[in-house]
Amino acid sequence: MKQTENILDFVRRRLAEGKGKWTDFSRDSGVPYFTIAKIAQGKVANPRINTVQALADYFNRTQAASAVGAESGVSPKASA
Secondary structure (H helix, E strand, C coil), rough: CCCCCCCHHHHHHHHHCCCCCCCHHHHHHHCHHHHHHHHHHHCCCCCCHHHHHHHHHHHHHHHHHHHHHCCCCCCHHHHH
8 A cells, every 4th residue: 555545545446456356356355246346436435444444454465465476486376
């Protein structure tokens, strides 16, 4: 997450970057697909913090796993 970026902006940015993978995000984060779609499309102006936090935690975990995989030469999918 960027230093000046708030948590909702971070989540929306990551959802936009991962468009087409929302089903995976939903399955892995526990947040319903249609909730993810509404947040990404801006249809929910003020989503619940626990929903946004669950997505932020998921993105931070996957980002950390990608970084560890890159350092070790093993992709996160291959080690799962």
